[in-house]
């Protein structure tokens with residue numbers, strides 16, 4: 001059995017039917033001591049595109065034929081803005097976007113917040129509300145922001161609106177991203193892709209961009 005969220009504390013476990021559901025380690029609400037996020041001095045200027053972090057990324061990769069091709073731009077605060085056009089490839093029900101694809105669009109937009117703080121982080125938890133169906137050919141207007149930071153934990157939220165940036169809310173998410181070192185990817189990724197990425201000087205530059213020189 002893998003590691004349990006409850007850290008072995010049976011008080012945090014609830015029995016649902018025959019399955020044991022365990023409470024998450026960390027709530028999506030920042031603790032009282034959490035700090036306000038800081039926009040990094042070298043963050044992209046407001047409106048500046050945040051390039052793809054990996055050209056094969058399902059969310060933002062320009063070389064990924066099956067991807068969402070999301071292009072995020074820096075916001076004015078510790079936030080990013082992006083648009084995602086739902087195509088027939090993204091259907092769940094006839095003519096409607098698949099919920100998992102919409103969650104991916106939210107996740108990728110939240111991931112782009114790394115560039116605003118110059119921190120490498122990955123999704124630990126993502127809680128999504130689906131408020132309205134999103135038809136094919138809809139442009140989803142995405143906005144993600146960091147709410148608070150507590151050590152390695154980054155508390156953030158994202159919204160997706162339809163009909164315009166101020167249009168009705170279709171999806172939203174609260175998330176907890178966890179700061180990692182670049183070794184997280186090197187140690188865990190498949191050798192083939194890691195080797196190819198390491199041989200690409202642009203990719204190495206992007207991966208190492210936020211490291212503080214000793």
Ligand SMILES: CCCCCCCC(=O)SCCNC(=O)CCNC(=O)[C@H](O)C(C)(C)COP(=O)(O)OP(=O)(O)OC[C@H]1O[C@@H](n2cnc3c(N)ncnc32)[C@H](O)[C@@H]1OP(=O)(O)O
Nearest residue numbers: 024025026053107108111121122123124125153176178180
């Ligand atoms: C380069 C950017 C790409 C962006 C792409 C878009 C975003 C993505 O989709 S990223 C891909 C999806 N995510 C992943 O693959 C992550 C998989 N998970 C992991 O690798 C690990 O569980 C990881 C790194 C998140 C945490 O592991 P680890 O570094 O050992 O942290 P750990 O010491 O256990 O926890 C650190 C803190 O975070 C909390 N935490 C960790 N994971 C979670 C979680 N899932 N839920 C809630 N809290 C969590 C812990 O409780 C702990 O809190 P505290 O400091 O208060 O005790």
